[in-house]
Amino acid sequence: MRGHWGRRIKEAAVAREFDDDFAEFVTRWSPALLRVAFLLTSDRGAAEDLLQTALLKTSRHWGRLSDPEAAYPYVRRVLVTTHTSWRRRRRVHEVLLDRFPEHPGSEPPEIEAGRALQALEELPPRMRAVVVLRWYEGLSEAETAEALGCSVGSVKSQASRGLARLRVLLDPPVTTVPAPEGAR
Amino acid sequence: MNDLDLRTALHRDADLVGSPSPDLLEQLTARRQHQRRQRTGVLTAVLGVIVIAAGIPLGQSLTASSDGGPATDPAPIVSTEAPAPSTEAPPVVVEAPATSASAAVEAPACPDADTLRATLPPDSATKQYRIEPQDGLVCSGSWAAAGYTETTIIPAGTVVDGVPTETDEVHPDGQAGLFHHVGGGWTNLARMTHCDDPEIPADVWERACNVD
Numbered sequence: 378m379r380g381h382w383g384r385r386i387k388e389a390a391v392a393r394e395f396d397d398d399f400a401e402f403v404t405r406w407s408p409a410l411l412r413v414a415f416l417l418t419s420d421r422g423a424a425e426d427l428l429q430t431a432l433l434k435t436s437r438h439w440g441r442l443s444d445p446e447a448a449y450p451y452v453r454r455v456l457v458t459t460h461t462s463w464r465r466r467r468r469v470h471e472v473l474l475d476r477f478p479e480h481p482g483s484e485p486p487e488i489e490a491g492r493a494l495q496a497l498e499e500l501p502p503r504m505r506a507v508v509v510l511r512w513y514e515g516l517s518e519a520e521t522a523e524a525l526g527c528s529v530g531s532v533k534s535q536a537s538r539g540l541a542r543l544r545v546l547l548d549p550p551v552t553t554v555p556a557p558e559g560a561r
Numbered sequence: 562m563n564d565l566d567l568r569t570a571l572h573r574d575a576d577l578v579g580s581p582s583p584d585l586l587e588q589l590t591a592r593r594q595h596q597r598r599q600r601t602g603v604l605t606a607v608l609g610v611i612v613i614a615a616g617i618p619l620g621q622s623l624t625a626s627s628d629g630g631p632a633t634d635p636a637p638i639v640s641t642e643a644p645a646p647s648t649e650a651p652p653v654v655v656e657a658p659a660t661s662a663s664a665a666v667e668a669p670a671c672p673d674a675d676t677l678r679a680t681l682p683p684d685s686a687t688k689q690y691r692i693e694p695q696d697g698l699v700c701s702g703s704w705a706a707a708g709y710t711e712t713t714i715i716p717a718g719t720v721v722d723g724v725p726t727e728t729d730e731v732h733p734d735g736q737a738g739l740f741h742h743v744g745g746g747w748t749n750l751a752r753m754t755h756c757d758d759p760e761i762p763a764d765v766w767e768r769a770c771n772v773d
Binding site for chain 1: 562564567568570571572573574575576577578579580581582585586588589590592593594693695696697708715721723724726727728729730731732733734735737
């Protein structure tokens with residue numbers, strides 16, 4: 378696999394479109410970035426499009442990113458802000474549907490595969506980004522605020538509301554055991 | 562649902578996306594090259610139109626100078642507009658250096674970041690602009706290109722996604738700027754409408770127009 382990617386790096390370098398460092402960065406970090414993009418979009422095609430857009434935007438400013446360690450947070454930020462701006466433009470055409478009933482009936486206690494992704498779709502873009510950065514990327518509130526260009530207080534409130542909303546969507550219903558007949 | 566449940570679910574669902582396409586780098590390269598081809602095609606088309614437009618009067622004047630009686634055949638010359646440009650094209654190319662030479666005489670000094678910043682809108686409570694010369698400030702003749710940061714500020718109290726912001730939020734966004742020296746001063750041009758201008762030097766066009 379590594380050899381395959383190494384060949385890709387060389388091919389891209391031959392094409393002279395990108396710096397070798399940038400090609401190396403793409404090779405190394407695109408799997409992680411794609412997963413973040415997927416959590417933001419819930420769609421593989423859209424995630425790939427978002428990732429490519431973010432990478433092309435970053436390539437323009439690659440010279441400014443002298444420290445490769447700083448590149449991942451930078452691209453992640455571009456990814457999140459680009460997605461937020463896409464959603465902002467498309468929001469007027471969207472109608473959010475409550476696909477999850479308030480009382481979903483008999484659900485198993487654990488969260489089913491794919492349901493967290495579906496639940497994320499119910500969140501507004503900024504709130505969704507906060508949830509992804511805090512609970513998937515494991516960023517602190519301050520780091521999340523920096524990534525989103527907003528205040529820590531805003532992250533706190535968005536995280537709190539996002540988590541509350543996800544609980545409603547994902548938590549199994551509180552099953553009250555009916556009292557046996559005649560019991561009192 | 563506790564924090565650990567959510568983390569576990571998010572990691573599991575994120576993995577559903579699988580691996581990036583092994584052709585990702587090629588796709589990025591193709592996307593860039595596609596943009597370049599599109600713009601080159603537009604440039605070529607614009608150049609073709611200019612050559613044809615310039616070729617018609619030149620053809621007319623050549624015919625008139627070689628012919629004794631110009632007054633009798635203006636109409637036939639106009640009617641042969643299609644074949645004429647292809648044969649008259651080389652003389653028209655000769656005219657191009659003359660115009661670029663006159664432009665070179667008037668070529669202003671390469672603008673600095675402050676000069677280019679002055680062409681952008683003034684900072685306001687919600688928008689701020691900063692030229693980024695470290696991203697590459699390119700100038701050639703009366704044209705220049707530079708990256709700049711357009712920062713959007715969302716004031717505290719603005720409702721975003723249903724939640725009022727507690728403090729001012731700052732959202733910087735990198736942009737590419739195309740600048741032209743006209744009328745004794747520099748001006749910022751909209752790339753969407755001006756990047757097809759064939760007078761833009763290649764290096765300036767590359768920096769300002771051949772980007773996302």
